[in-house]
Amino acid sequence: MHDIRKALKAALTDIGIDGDISFSPVPNPEIGDLAFPCFSLAKVRQSSPADIALSLATDLSQKDIPFVLNIQAAGPYVNFFLDPQAIATHLFSHITSSYGSHKTGKGERFVVEYGCPNPMKAFHLGHLKNLITGESVCRVFSNVGREVIRVNYQGDVGMHIAKSLWGIFDWIDEFHAYKEKPLQERVEFLGRAYAHGAQHFEKGVKEKEDVVLYNEKVYTKDASIQEVYDLARSWSLSYFDTIYSKLGSCFDRLYFESEVFERGVALVSEGLEKGIFTKSDGAVIYEGSKHDLHDRVFLNSKGFPTYEAKDLALAEMHFADFSPHKVVHVVGKEQTEYFKVVFSALSQLVPQTTGKEYHLPGGYLQLKGDKKMSSRLGNIITGDALIFEVEKKVREIMSGDLDRAYSEDVLQKVSTSALKYAMLKSDVSQDVAFDMETSVSTSGESGPYLLYIVARINSILRKAGDVSSISDSVEEITVEEKQLLLKLSRYPDVTLAAAAIPYDPSKISRYLFDLAQSFNAFYHVCPVLQAKDADVRLFRLTLIKAISHVMTHGLALLGIETVEEM
RNA sequence: GCACCCGUAGUUCAACUGGAUAGAGCGUCUGGCUUCGGACCAGAAGGUUGUAGGUUCGAGUCCUGCCGGGUGCACCA
Numbered sequence: 179m180h181d182i183r184k185a186l187k188a189a190l191t192d193i194g195i196d197g198d199i200s201f202s203p204v205p206n207p208e209i210g211d212l213a214f215p216c217f218s219l220a221k222v223r224q225s226s227p228a229d230i231a232l233s234l235a236t237d238l239s240q241k242d243i244p245f246v247l248n249i250q251a252a253g254p255y256v257n258f259f260l261d262p263q264a265i266a267t268h269l270f271s272h273i274t275s276s277y278g279s280h281k282t283g284k285g286e287r288f289v290v291e292y293g294c295p296n297p298m299k300a301f302h303l304g305h306l307k308n309l310i311t312g313e314s315v316c317r318v319f320s321n322v323g324r325e326v327i328r329v330n331y332q333g334d335v336g337m338h339i340a341k342s343l344w345g346i347f348d349w350i351d352e353f354h355a356y357k358e359k360p361l362q363e364r365v366e367f368l369g370r371a372y373a374h375g376a377q378h379f380e381k382g383v384k385e386k387e388d389v390v391l392y393n394e395k396v397y398t399k400d401a402s403i404q405e406v407y408d409l410a411r412s413w414s415l416s417y418f419d420t421i422y423s424k425l426g427s428c429f430d431r432l433y434f435e436s437e438v439f440e441r442g443v444a445l446v447s448e449g450l451e452k453g454i455f456t457k458s459d460g461a462v463i464y465e466g467s468k469h470d471l472h473d474r475v476f477l478n479s480k481g482f483p484t485y486e487a488k489d490l491a492l493a494e495m496h497f498a499d500f501s502p503h504k505v506v507h508v509v510g511k512e513q514t515e516y517f518k519v520v521f522s523a524l525s526q527l528v529p530q531t532t533g534k535e536y537h538l539p540g541g542y543l544q545l546k547g548d549k550k551m552s553s554r555l556g557n558i559i560t561g562d563a564l565i566f567e568v569e570k571k572v573r574e575i576m577s578g579d580l581d582r583a584y585s586e587d588v589l590q591k592v593s594t595s596a597l598k599y600a601m602l603k604s605d606v607s608q609d610v611a612f613d614m615e616t617s618v619s620t621s622g623e624s625g626p627y628l629l630y631i632v633a634r635i636n637s638i639l640r641k642a643g644d645v646s647s648i649s650d651s652v653e654e655i656t657v658e659e660k661q662l663l664l665k666l667s668r669y670p671d672v673t674l675a676a677a678a679i680p681y682d683p684s685k686i687s688r689y690l691f692d693l694a695q696s697f698n699a700f701y702h703v704c705p706v707l708q709a710k711d712a713d714v715r716l717f718r719l720t721l722i723k724a725i726s727h728v729m730t731h732g733l734a735l736l737g738i739e740t741v742e743e744m
Numbered sequence: 745g746c747a748c749c750c751g752u753a754g755u756u757c758a759a760c761u762g763g764a765u766a767g768a769g770c771g772u773c774u775g776g777c778u779u780c781g782g783a784c785c786a787g788a789a790g791g792u793u794g795u796a797g798g799u800u801c802g803a804g805u806c807c808u809g810c811c812g813g814g815u816g817c818a819c820c821a
Binding site for chain 1 (some may be wrong): 746747748749750755756757758759760762763764765768769770777780781783784785786801802814815816817818819820821
């Protein structure tokens with residue numbers, strides 16, 4: 179579509195139109211495929227948009243414009259009818275393995291921070307959605323040529339760790355007994371220990387002090403807790419690794435709060451001297467209120483760094499380690515105001531970060547409907563529990579198909595597609611109401627539906643045998659085929675748009691669903707293998723091969739692998 | 745109390761960034777088809793885009809007020 183628009187723009191420039199030339203979609207294919215609205219010209223030319231459209235259409239009709247079959251003025255619009263044959267020829271010669279990839283981001287290095295669970299705590303639903311979103315964003319970035327560094331920042335110090343440690347030490351014999359048990363059980367123990375500590379913390383002033391003591395022990399690296407701390411931390415991290423690998427993520431660098439808190443203190447002290455921070459009630463704060471934001475505490479009155487201070491040091495490390503062009507924080511949208519304040523302070527403290535820090539706000543994940551599932555999962559619904567439930571459901575559905583036995587690989591891929599597509603189908607900042615039935619269903623807007631389309635196409639291609647030769651010319655192109663050609667030609671624009679601010683993989687998921695629907699419309703009207711004419715058969719095989727390629731490519735950007743059969 | 749985000753079909757979401765008759769999935773109703781893969785398809789019903797104004801050729805989209813929701817605002821992460 180980019181090439182098509184370029185040709186149209188050139189033609190318009192040729193007849194004296196300057197400035198921003200943009201096109202708009204046409205509501206109905208019967209009146210055209212692409213429109214040029216003439217409203218903005220009306221002011222300059224002191225004439226009605228309709229008159230201008232008419233005169234432009236006449237002028238343009240004199241010219242031979244690539245991809246254009248016919249031009250008509252329709253009210254204030256100049257409508258272009260595109261030539262499906264020319265598009266097919268152009269498209270089929272361009273659909274190679276790199277169709278939809280770009281080099282526009284070449285030379286740019288993006289650090290993407292996502293995942294970010296807290297060691298010794300559960301990997302909950304929010305983390306799951308975040309991981310899936312972040313991974314997709316990384317792929318979308320790589321696809322335009324950017325170098326992507328995947329980083330994961332995890333809180334291995336702080337009050338939540340103190341709570342866990344208090345709980346563990348209160349149950350220390352049990353802790354030692356768990357050393358021999360499977361990872362899953364060890365992690366579940368940690369979860370209980372955390373809850374135990376958190377409860378204790380809430381009981382009263384004295385109990386609170388018990389827990390705070392552990393916080394200080396962690397910060398001062400007290401020898402009495404070190405062995406237990408290290409072990410519990412490593413259990414958690416191994417457990418997170420199993421989830422990352424299951425969902426196809428692999429981090430280049432894990433950052434921990436324990437490695438930034440000291441530097442955080444130093445940076446804030448430095449900033450205090452420079453007048454960037456001020457003292458207030460014994461704490462050190464950044465007066466965001468002077469910059470249309472709100473005030474935040476960076477060092478508490480005991481001199482310990484808050485999350486804010488640690489984030490400053492982390493940012494400094496990002497830049498020291500990778501000199502990124504952009505650091506994208508994939509984090510829940512409730513942190514929006516927080517990031518504004520931190521970025522503002524950071525910009526003054528570490529000027530090279532200015533304009534390079536970006537918060538990508540994610541929506542919340544809520545489970546919808548299914549009461550059975552909610553109760554089975556209990557109050558604490560973890561991310562891996564949801565993964566398990568999806569797998570179980572998919573297995574249930576697929577084992578109902580007695581004609582076929584499915585491999586574990588296929589079951590896994592279908593499950594993953596269900597989960598990931600559900601997370602990525604709407605805008606990143608939109609909350610996701612996860613519905614099990616619609617997510618695993620093969621009809622409707624779901625991952626399995628898209629995989630099914632690809633499997634069908636691949637099945638047809640297998641039956642067709644060798645389709646290495648392509649055909650781009652045919653006597654007549656049907657309306658369904660034309661729609662597919664137009665949609666396929668849009669794909670590179672879509673991948674480019676997804677990689678631009680606001681970064682959003684859902685642009686791709688929506689496109690793929692739309693393409694799949696157009697394929698279905700085509701498929702039920704146009705026979706492929708049984709096409710009467712050999713030319714038509716080859717043309718359609720080439721067409722569906724192109725669709726399969728784009729679908730596979732696009733799904734990969736979402737982190738979804740396709741299957742040959744399902 | 746202040747700030748930010750959001751109100752679109754019964755429901756879950758779109759709407760190419762201000763353009764033509766606001767579109768899809770699910771659900772509902774009607775019909776088709778026993779397979780180039782039926783885990784299917786077609787058609788229909790369903791809307792005063794929360795509300796009242798304003799801006800202009802033109803508003804779901806921009807501005808203001810109100811109503812309703814979410815989130816964040818000092819030593820948690």
